[in-house]
Amino acid sequence: xxxxxxxxxxxxxxxxxxxxxxxxxxxxxxxxxxxxxxxxxxxxxxxxxxxxxxxxxxxxxxxxxxxxxxxxxxxxxxxxxxxxxxxxxxxxxxxxxxxxxxxxxxxxxxxxxxxxxxxxxxxxxxx
Numbered sequence: 041x042x043x044x045x046x047x048x049x050x051x052x053x054x055x056x057x058x059x060x061x062x063x064x065x066x067x068x069x070x071x072x073x074x075x076x077x078x079x080x081x082x083x084x085x086x087x088x089x090x091x092x093x094x095x096x097x098x099x100x101x102x103x104x105x106x107x108x109x110x111x112x113x114x115x116x117x118x119x120x121x122x123x124x125x126x127x128x129x130x131x132x133x134x135x136x137x138x139x140x141x142x143x144x145x146x147x148x149x150x151x152x153x154x155x156x157x158x159x160x161x162x163x164x165x166x167x
Contacts (some may be wrong), residue, residue, distance in 0.1 A: 042066055042156045044074075044136045049161030052126055056165070060121040062136035062158060071095075071142035074119045075149070076108065078163075080132035086124045087149030088134070091119060092142045099146040103129070133160040 043065040052058055064074065075090025089100045089110040095105050109122040123130065138153035144151070 041070070042138050042140075044138060044156055044158035046134065046136045046158040046161040049134060049163045051164045051166065054127055054165055054167050056126050057122070057124040058126065059165060060123070060134055060136075060161060062119045064117045064119070064138060064153050066117060070091075072140055073142050073144065073148050074112070074136065074138040075099075076134055076153075077137055078130075078132040078134045079160075084136075087150065087151065087158075089121060090148045094142060097145075101149055101150060104126050120152060123163070126163075128141070128165045128167045130163060131165050134163055135160045 045063045048058060048060040052057060055077050071094040073090050073092050076088040077085055079085045087101060088104055089108055091098050091110045091112055107125045110120045136158035138156040139154050
């Protein structure tokens with residue numbers, strides 16, 4: 041199991057930007073999928089974006105396409121989520137999550153259970 045530590049949440053006005061970081065204890069040589077899910081008030085938890093560590097392939101939920109960018113720094117074992125043009129609907133607790141496989145593609149965004157979770161970081165977008 042990999043340990044995940046998130047940082048970078050905060051309060052921002054609508055239209056603003058934030059960058060979330062997820063530092064992982066390791067990236068397996070066999071490939072992990074690491075991504076972000078969010079829990080927004082009154083909504084079910086949803087997958088936001090993920091990246092396949094060995095291939096660098098990325099996937100995004102329709103609600104964030106064109107606004108969010110996920111990337112990785114293998115040297116730092118860190119995955120980033122750049123969020124721009126934020127809207128109030130992006131408000132929620134963002135969790136970094138990881139799984140020790142790399143063959144589910146965009147279906148990772150639909151998964152409700154993951155092998156490893158971070159502690160979550162609050163993102164609040166004011167109107």
